[in-house]
Amino acid sequence: MTGAPPVLPDFYRLIRCDTIGSTNDEAKRLAQAGAPEGTLVWALEQTAGRGRRGRPWQSPPGNFYLSLLLRPAASAAQAAQLGFVAALALGDALAPSVAGHALRFKWPNDVLLDGSKIAGILLESETTASGEIGFVVIGLGANIASAPSGTEFPATSLAAARISAVTPSGLLEAFTRQFERWHRRWLAEGFAPVRSAWLARAGGLGEAVQVRLERATLSGRFLDLDEEGALLLEGQDGCRRVAAGEIFPAA
Numbered sequence: 001m002t003g004a005p006p007v008l009p010d011f012y013r014l015i016r017c018d019t020i021g022s023t024n025d026e027a028k029r030l031a032q033a034g035a036p037e038g039t040l041v042w043a044l045e046q047t048a049g050r051g052r053r054g055r056p057w058q059s060p061p062g063n064f065y066l067s068l069l070l071r072p073a074a075s076a077a078q079a080a081q082l083g084f085v086a087a088l089a090l091g092d093a094l095a096p097s098v099a100g101h102a103l104r105f106k107w108p109n110d111v112l113l114d115g116s117k118i119a120g121i122l123l124e125s126e127t128t129a130s131g132e133i134g135f136v137v138i139g140l141g142a143n144i145a146s147a148p149s150g151t152e153f154p155a156t157s158l159a160a161a162r163i164s165a166v167t168p169s170g171l172l173e174a175f176t177r178q179f180e181r182w183h184r185r186w187l188a189e190g191f192a193p194v195r196s197a198w199l200a201r202a203g204g205l206g207e208a209v210q211v212r213l214e215r216a217t218l219s220g221r222f223l224d225l226d227e228e229g230a231l232l233l234e235g236q237d238g239c240r241r242v243a244a245g246e247i248f249p250a251a
Contacts (some may be wrong), residue, residue: 068086090142
């Protein structure tokens, strides 16, 4: 990896790779070996990247691939809120470069640009024998130079939107600054300010949507997020709380 090293806040310990199988897998390996909170694994290319539910994540050079290790003193439900923290940080990092474009968050873990997916977030965690969170790894992938084709939910890239000012190194610097700010606020104030800021940019809020679960698909109106980050879906039978799933526009 060439060029000047990124300048990051002191909280982070950066591990840079030209090519790696999966930044999340490497971050988990380091976590299990005792790596400190704030360890970052950043790669220019992944050969075995993945998204939610083990789906392959195409990871050619030119895009952004990062995994961050945290060790929160939190319950599993609270730790899941870090996905929203990461989305806010990535959104704020991108915002100055995407003025004039619609930047939105797609529940639970995607960032959209003009209605298409520009980035995804994958949280993976490990619990201790006593049931406490041992660590959380936050994986991020953002499409800077290219985006996959033929995906079920449309994807785009900054290059496709004619946005050329963002580089992987520059996005790393901006994201780490914004994440540190939002992470500190989450630690000090809890989920309420994170929830409020996320909802202000939420895609599909108040609209008819489909929510796909492991074995069923629900339909209704995206009403709100609850105090833990679960989706509140208003259907014919009343309001239902959905803790995990994937959201799509109504057919």
